[in-house]
Amino acid sequence: MRDFALDERLERDSERVTVLGLCQLRLLKDSRWPWLMLVPQRKGISEIYELTPLDQTLLTFETNSVAAALKKVTGARKINVGALGNIVGQLHVHIIARQEGDPNWPGPIWGYGSAEPYPDDAKKQDLLKKLVEAL
Amino acid sequence: MRDFALDERLERDSERVTVLGLCQLRLLKDSRWPWLMLVPQRKGISEIYELTPLDQTLLTFETNSVAAALKKVTGARKINVGALGNIVGQLHVHIIARQEGDPNWPGPIWGYGSAEPYPDDAKKQDLLKKLVEAL
Numbered sequence: 001m002r003d004f005a006l007d008e009r010l011e012r013d014s015e016r017v018t019v020l021g022l023c024q025l026r027l028l029k030d031s032r033w034p035w036l037m038l039v040p041q042r043k044g045i046s047e048i049y050e051l052t053p054l055d056q057t058l059l060t061f062e063t064n065s066v067a068a069a070l071k072k073v074t075g076a077r078k079i080n081v082g083a084l085g086n087i088v089g090q091l092h093v094h095i096i097a098r099q100e101g102d103p104n105w106p107g108p109i110w111g112y113g114s115a116e117p118y119p120d121d122a123k124k125q126d127l128l129k130k131l132v133e134a135l
Numbered sequence: 136m137r138d139f140a141l142d143e144r145l146e147r148d149s150e151r152v153t154v155l156g157l158c159q160l161r162l163l164k165d166s167r168w169p170w171l172m173l174v175p176q177r178k179g180i181s182e183i184y185e186l187t188p189l190d191q192t193l194l195t196f197e198t199n200s201v202a203a204a205l206k207k208v209t210g211a212r213k214i215n216v217g218a219l220g221n222i223v224g225q226l227h228v229h230i231i232a233r234q235e236g237d238p239n240w241p242g243p244i245w246g247y248g249s250a251e252p253y254p255d256d257a258k259k260q261d262l263l264k265k266l267v268e269a270l
Contacts, residue, residue: 083217
């Protein structure tokens with residue numbers, strides 16, 4: 001974790017929910033989908049396979065814990081998980097709750113339209129409270 | 136693996152390269168990007184967290200081995216990894232080699248345009264030969 005610094009764009013586009021063993025858990029500032037992100041607190045990593053085997057296993061565990069909690073809390077039809085990083089090189093894993101008929105369903109959420117901030121803090125806080133309880 | 140049957144659409148859109156410990160490794164019939172897919176040979180699984188912890192670890196190991204090999208073979212700028220499954224419910228993990236300026240760069244490959252079959256078998260076989268050697 002020493003020397004780890006969060007990428008500026010990730011910092012701007014999301015807010016920190018909590019810190020797990022390896023990763024920061026963050027919520028994207030986009031209310032179109034319940035959209036979380038895990039950022040391993042390791043310096044200079046852009047591909048998952050660059051992590052140590054232990055960190056890879058931790059990332060798997062944290063990704064799947066968050067995915068299961070998000071499914072439970074949202075009743076999503078499908079959880080989407082992706083590590084792209086074509087724009088921001090610092091390794092980050094997206095975890096998104098999808099519903100039939102949501103924006104761009106059944107296509108991907110990445111690169112679609114523009115972010116829509118949460119209209120009120122209550123909706124966001126309710127999601128985060130339930131999520132943290134489910135974790 | 137008993138009772139496992141590959142989804143018909145996955146079968147149609149890709150071809151089998153080899154079988155790893157847990158997954159079938161398959162190549163998408165789309166020459167726009169070097170595009171691989173891992174399908175865990177387990178029945179009735181649509182989310183990664185539904186796999187047993189051992190299978191989750193195996194999937195992580197196989198995903199990262201394939202990603203590293205694909206990076207080495209293609210010299211990709213970035214590897215994209217994603218498990219979406221909004222259209223096909225059977226769990227499958229995409230692993231794609233991306234280059235600056237490739238179709239829809241830096242956006243996602245999913246839901247973009249239409250598949251373009253490999254124009255000749257030689258190009259495909261060359262990719263697969265190098266890939267299997269690198270694994």
